Every structure is written in C-alpha cells, then in structure tokens.
Amino acid sequence: MSINLEKTFQDALEQVKTWARTNSPWLIHFNSGSCNGCDIEILATLTPRYDLERFGVKLQGSPRHADILICTGPVTRQARERLLRVYEQMPEPKYVVAVGSCAISGGVFQGCYNVIGHIDQVIPVDAYVPGCPPRPEAIIDGVIKLLKSLEAQEQTA
Amino acid sequence: MQKNDQADKFIIPIGPQHPALKEPGHFEFTVDGEIVTGATIRLGYVHRGIEKATESRTWVQNLYLLERVCGICSHIHATAYCLGVERLAGLSVPPRAQAIRELVVELERIHSHMLWLGVAAHEAGFDTLFMYSWRDRETVMDILEGLTGNRVHYSANILGGVKIDVDAEQTKTILQGVDFLEKRTHHYLDVVTTDSAFVQRTAGIAVMSKAVAEHFGAVGPTARASGVTQDIRIDAPYLAYEDFPVEIVLDTAGDLKARFVVRVQELFQSYQVIRAILDKLPAGELAVTMPRRIKENETISRVEAPRGELFYYLKSNGTDKPERIKIRTPSICNFGTVPALAAGHQLADMPMILAGIDPCFSCNDRMVTIHRPADDSQTWTWEMLRQYGISYYREKER
Ligand code: SF4
8 A cells, every 4th residue: 555645744734724824814904995984894803892813813914924815895997906916915825805795796886987896806705794884793703704614624624 | 435316215115005004095205214205195096986976876876875985984975965965955954853963973073083093093003092992982883883773884864854863762872972982082182192102203293384284275183283273063054063063173283293182172072062962952853855856956065074174066957866976075185285294204104194184095086187277178978987997097007
C-alpha cells in the first residue's frame, strides 16, 4: 500500500489553515457606493454593545491581511475597478459577505445611471445579509453563519 | 551635497479604500518630510446618479430614494424634500406633524454628532472616547428605533405629514434617555476641553479664520466654529422652530478644538428643544392628503442638517413625477476648506483635519457640469448620462 505523503501533508495543512481562520478571521470593509447607513452599522458592531471582537474577529485596513471582505452598497462605475482590486489583493482562501439590500440587489439605486448593479455581478459572494441597513446583530449573525459553514466544510473534508 | 528640490517631494496617495474613513475617497498629499505642502482630493466613488433617478420616479417613491442619499442624516433629507413638495402642492401640514418632524430631526442630530465625536476621537488615536461615545449613542438609537421602527432610515415622514405619533410611554423613555445623555455630554465637553493629550492634537491645529470660512462657503458647525453666524434653524425657521427655537452656538477660535466644542455644545441645544417639544406637543392631525400630481411650479427648501445647510431645488411639471430635483449637501461646501487647511501641518494631523469637517461622502458625490452663460442651455437626458458614464470609464480603463 502506498501512502501519498504529499497529499496527506497538504490536507493536514488545509485543515490547520481553516481551523486557524475560523477562529480568528480578519475583516476588511469596502464601500462601493452605499449610502453610509450600512457602513455605520458595521462600525457599530465593533462598539461595546455588540462587540464583534469577542468572536476573535478584527476589522482592519489592509486587503492583504484580510480573510473576509465585507461589501456594502451597489457597485458604481467608478468603484467597480477598486472593488475588484481589493478582492484580488486578498490572499486565498477568501470570502465575501454582502451587507444590505443594495449589495444584494442594488436596492433603491437600481437603474441609476452610474450604478452597474450588485456585488455578485462583480465578485463572488459567500453570504448575504439583508436589511436596509441590517441591524448590527444581523451582520454579526451573517459573519458567524459564514464561519459555521466553513467549520462544517472542514469536518466533511 | 546639493539639495534637489524634486527629490524632496513625495506624493502620498491614500484611498479610496483606507482604514481611516468608512467611505471611499482618494487623497494625494504632497509632503516635504513630515510636513504637508499640498493636498488634492478626488471624490465621486459613490456617485450613483440620484438626482437624475428622481425624474423617473413618482413624488412618493422619491421620498424613499432621497432618504437614502445619506445614511447618517436620512431624516433631514426626507424633511427638506417634504417641505419643498408640500410648498409646491400648496399643502399646509398640521402643527403636530411639524413638531414631531422637528423632534426626530433633533434626535438625529444627537446621533450624528455623537457618531462624529467617536470617529474624530478614533482618528486622534483616542479609542476610549470612541467606544464611550458610541456606547452612549446606542441610547438615542434605541429611542429612534422605538419611535419609528428603524435604526437608520426612519421613514418618519410622508408627504403631507408624518406616520408616527408620540405617546406618553414614549415621552417618558425619550426624556429618560435625554437626561442620561445630557449627563454624559457634560463629561464629553470636559474631556475635549481638558484632556491634555487630546487638546494637544486639537488646539491651534487647522485654524480657519472667519474670512477663510466665508470665502470657501463653509457651512454648519464647521463655519460656526470660525465665528460665522449662520444657522438655518434661526435665520429662516422651518418646521416648528419658531415655537421651539434653538440658540446659535458659536466659537471664534476656528481650530479643531473649536469644532469639537461647538458640536458638543450643540447637543445641549438639541436636548433643550426635545424637552420643549415633548412638553408642549401640539394636538391634532398627523397628516393631510397629498395630491398625486403637482401643477407646474418651482421652489427651494433649506434646512439645517447636522453638518450644515442642506438645500433642495424642486421643479414640478404637472405630472406625478418631478421635472428636476437639485440637492446641495453641506459636506461638499465644507470639503473645499480641507486642501487649504492641510498645508503646513504634519501628515499625522490629516485624518483629524479631514474628520474635523465631519465629511460624508455619500452625500458629496454628485455630478456638476459647468455651463458658461454664453452657451445655449442644454438638457441631459437619462440616456445621455448613461452613455456619458459608460464612455468616461471606458476611456479611463485604457
Ligand atoms: S441597504 Fe440601505 S442602508 Fe445599506 S447602503 Fe443600501 S440604502 Fe443604504
């Protein structure tokens, strides 16, 4: 019987990576045309009442350090390129959470001449949090659900 | 060694995605060592084309669209729009509705100023104050949610009145909340004026004289911190500001500290007005019926948003849709002051200077075409704007 050492090692490495990430993911936030309401609620999740950081989640500035991209707003023509660039700068594996009706469908801004559309027309999205804007609890729930699904993936793998 | 002028100059690009502000904007600072010698700002990342979009929606639909111009001062946008449309249609709105609108406007001002206080403190590296002010801000968010059902876009207004009422129970919670916040605000005033580390970051930084403020057309607390006596609530009272007036808060220092002090002291004015309104809330109807179509007419509407004067121009054409709506938001007026104030300061002061005007990008990003008087007038149609947008960005991608 031959054991593929290389493969076993790779699998183990993947598992360790997922384990580490699901325990303490770093988030980056990008606003591609939102009205600000969603952004403020994302910021509110960090503050004492909601305190997202108790889950080991940290909001930080550079795409190169981030595991999860939180997107708000519809995608405007000018922000599209930046959104793509931020996404491409993030290291693999990466996940995207679309926060707010605008990010999901374009919301009230559907059909505006400078709006291309919603987030998943530009980059792949892993979790959607509906609301205009979603409550901070909902945003936390969205992120936690994403983490849970990653854990589940790990177990089945 | 010879000094080479060119080599000393660095341009530091920041944004549009950057950790300091939650909204996209692109800045380029020319620096000489640590000192900033020039600044340019590029806005427009969140330009969506709302003004044009209003022309293809009905008067009622536009209320919800315009509320979403800005997620911080959403109610004031809806109020400015409602006041304008009601004037166009010749409606007289019941006094109770006007008073409730004013109540929500002032609650919104509290939430906006506390939010700003936290963000500005965060820019100064004073995260404790950020956490405290945002914790206390939840009190007013709870009040707003209890009153209107939502934390951000309240939709308290309808054309012709309001759709919410204030009962005795709510009055009690609001008053309790306001008492608590007032106590905390005294504390904040204390912190921003006496905390020595904080005062070092703000006192004497980015001083704007009254003349400069007037030259750039600064508005709101930014202008009032430089001694410009301008507050639409007093200069041209709308809603119920005649019955429930506020006093102007001025400072003549013109530096960052003055901007902190003016905003924090404005909170006291808001508390006082809220108490006055709840004490003498006029009885009566909440709304009158609004006609679907409005005959040809035009009007303006001016209100004092948390960041300064907000201006709406509205034109109707006899149908159920507007002919033209023009919005001028306070942030765009204040933005002009930033490059002027930046020169001569440390690079590390830039986030503070920027935060000092309380910028809000989502209401900033609008399109302006400059039109010389000699040209024939021109109308941009929906299709032309779309084509213009597409070709502009194609061009840029090349
Ligand atoms: S979903 Fe609502 S709050 Fe969020 S960006 Fe869109 S309009 Fe603003």
